[in-house]
Amino acid sequence: MNLISTGAVRLHQMTIRQGDPDANTRTILALMARARADGVRVAVFPELALSGFMAGQDWLDGSCLRACERGLARIVEASQGVAVVLGTVAAYRGRLVGAAVAAEDGLRVTPDESPLPFVPKLLTPQNRFDGASGFLCAGAVAAMEGVALHTLFSPFKLGGMSVAAWCGQALPRGYDPARQGAGLLLCLDTRPYTRDRPLGGPPAADGVPAACCCGTGVADTGKTLFVLAGGTQARWPDGRIGHAPLLHEAVLDFAARPPDEAVARTDHAAPRKVIEVLEHACRLQLARLGLSRVIVGASGGIDSALTAALYSRVAGPENLLLVNMPSRHNSSTTISLARRLAVNLGCYYTEVPIQESVELTRRQIDACVCERPGGKKRELSLSDFAVENVQARDRSGRVLSALASAFGGVFTCNANKSECTVGYGTMYGDIAGFFAALADLWKVEVWELARCYNAEVFGGEIIPQGSIEIVPSAELSQAQNVDEGKGDPLVYAWHDRLFAAWTERPVPATVEELARGYSECTVGELTGYPGDLRALFPDEASFRGDLTRMWQLYNGLARAKRLQAPPVLSLKSRTFGFDLGAAQLPILNEFV
Structure with missing residues (x-):
């Protein structure tokens, strides 16, 4: 049965507590109980709903994995009267796999053509949150199982429907679950808020209902704090889309007929x-x-x-x-x-x-006399510039x-x-x-x-x-x-654009092409600066002088300062700390 009846599927945009599977399990069980009472047939939860996203070596903590397994067992047991789909982390041959898991009537549900009781994530989570950390990708799992990759993503029967569910936005190239008979597509995802990049929508499938269920909360990588955006969405067969609000917990009931007034999608980049x-x-x-x-x-x-x-x-x-x-x-x-x-x-x-x-500090330092064995002495004093830093x-x-x-x-x-x-x-x-x-x-x-x-x-x-x-x-x-x-000493209208060209573009503008850009009149294209560059730099020498100085600052002591700075809140797709981590010494070129 491929038709979604009224009230059949509920998408839960839950707050995921990072590293606390027991608390997340309690939340999921409570939401399942409410869904069961409301007559919902399938309750859907986000990617990594039990563990949350964790940093690096935290994934290797066996106690967390065991807590996730205990929590999943309780959730499977509670699937009497309401089926469930959620994202979690699974153990597979001594490695970890991001996985979409389904259960109904107290039992795990296996995809129709797959030898596994879960759908592995296509790509290893070498993402903004956690690094690879021993995760296997679906391709590696398919090779180890000796099966074609697409079989791991085959639909399964759940709540009287043929459902395809997976974690993350990606599916195997050329694979269309709707052509395999899926009547409902469920993407389980959890993504950070980024002002400069809009959230993706539900999976595209002509005439087949689809949804993307996302989590909220934070993902803490140590140096960078990411805000989980939420933004759960459902696309009805007629193409209309319903949106859950950004940032906050919400439920989105997904029925065959779209609501008369779907939640309006907000401008995620607006200052407010x-x-x-x-x-x-x-x-x-x-x-x-x-x-x-x-x-x-x-x-x-x-x-x-x-x-x-x-x-x-x-x-x-x-x-x-x-x-x-x-x-x-x-x-x-x-x-x-x-x-x-x-x-x-x-x-x-x-x-x-x-x-x-x-x-007082200046007097104390200026009065310092340092002495080595043998009587050699050196007097110290603070320069005016050093006193600025003392302040x-x-x-x-x-x-x-x-x-x-x-x-x-x-x-x-x-x-x-x-x-x-x-x-x-x-x-x-x-x-x-x-x-x-x-x-x-x-x-x-x-x-x-x-x-x-x-x-x-x-x-x-x-x-x-x-x-x-x-x-x-x-x-x-x-x-x-x-x-x-x-x-x-900064002209922020210009320098912010220059710095963004180095730090926020997927392929950063190089200092060499920027240096050529003045004479070639391509600096505006490279940086997005809308003003008259010659009003700031009347000749190429002054432009190159400023460019060289800023590049040297960016790749000089500023690197050490960024490494020792406090944790940073990420609001963009490339943030200092996790995305823009760097060694203390730069790659050398003619400008450094």
């Missing part, structure tokens, strides 16, 4: 949606770490202002402390902006001047960390992706923090989200307009005096 993802991820991060209070170093600039606005909604103003830490280089303008932000948010605020402690380290390493202990919370890293790309931050200073929520956002996106917070979230000027308009500056020396219009 990015804010929702940011808040959702930070809320989950605090909860999973058992944290409630947050300290933000508020400079008066836009990065700390956006971070403060974010955590005021995530933790609540009663659990948020803003601290301004002025030196003699900080303007009264930025100090007053930090104060105004705290008043607008209704959170705690304090000021801890650092000039005295910075001067940044004093703020984070001394003041913010101590305040975090006193306040009973953690302090944030406010770095954006532009700064991370070229290392425009101080190691053990403003790069420190418990979590880098903005580190996958370019500076221009930080401004964009700040404006959206005021216009669409707060409905008024909560983030001071002055923080949005003031020239970005670290205020570490007189050369960075914001009242004189002096600030960061």
Whole structure:
């Protein structure tokens, strides 16, 4: 029977708790019980619904696999009265396999032509979450079984229907389960939110209902935190598509007849949606770490202002402390902006001047005399540039960390992706923090989200307009005096596009082709920069000079800084940490 009757199939967009099969099993059993009571015939759950996505060696923990097997046994036993399809991890000849599993009437259901009680994932999970970690792909399984690959993906009988189910978006090339008699296609998937890449839809099949069931929650790889997007979808035979909301738990009942009003698909890249993802991820991060209070170093600039606005909604103003830490280089303008932000948010605020402690550090180091055996001595002193870094380290390493202990919370890293790309931050200073929520956002996106917070979230000027308009500056020396219009050595409208060409394109633009691009007039095509490049760089020499400097920064100490930075929230398809991991030393060329 290939027709889906009313209420026959329910797609469960569940929150998957990473590394907690017992909790996920309890969730699935409760949802199955509800589906059974509602007369649902087949309950569908996402990929890796029992374990969640885990990092590297965590997959090799035998206790987790055993917990998944115990949980699956309970789910199979509970399939009396409601059939179930879910994604899990299976043991196969001493290796691991991502698998789609089905059960009905207390028994596992095997695909019609397959020798296995599960459908193996076509591709090994060399993906953004976990690396290969000993997983076998379906091709290897087919070879070991001595069968044709497509037989492992054959449909099975479930709930009176012929169903094809698999994990991930990919199927064997040329294989069409609908031609094999499948009357329902189920793709079990769990994918991260990416602003720059829309989510895929249900499997395509003319006249055959199809669905993609996805999970929500987070996937923590250690250095990078991914937000599981959800976005479960169902396509009815007439081509209409129903959508579950992004990010949140939901159920989508999949019947033969589409609902009159399917859930509208939201613009996943809209600033308001990015804010929702940011808040959702930070809320989950605090909860999973058992944290409630947050300290933000508020400079008066836009990065700390956006971070403060974010955590005021995530933790609540009663659990948020803003601290301004002025030196003699900080303007009264930025100090007053930090104060105004705290008043607008209704959170705690304090000021801890650092000039005295910075001067103490300089005096102590300048008075140091180092001596080797034999009497050879060397006197030390701090340069003015080194004292700039002392200020940044004093703020984070001394003041913010101590305040975090006193306040009973953690302090944030406010770095954006532009700064991370070229290392425009101080190691053990403003790069420190418990979590880098903005580190996958370019500076221009930080401004964009700040404006959206005021216009669409707060409905008024909560983030001071002055923080949005003031020239970005670290205020570490007189050369960075914001009242004189002096600030960061970056033209963000241009440099963000340049950095994105290096980091976010599937095939990065090389520095060599960019260097040629000025004379060949191809820089705009390579970077997407819409402005007049010659207004910034009147000749090729000035362009190559800036390009070389930025490339050397990107491949210099910035590499070490990125390695030692806090965990980064991923919002794009290529994020520093997991996607853009790198050795401390670059590949050498004429520019490095």
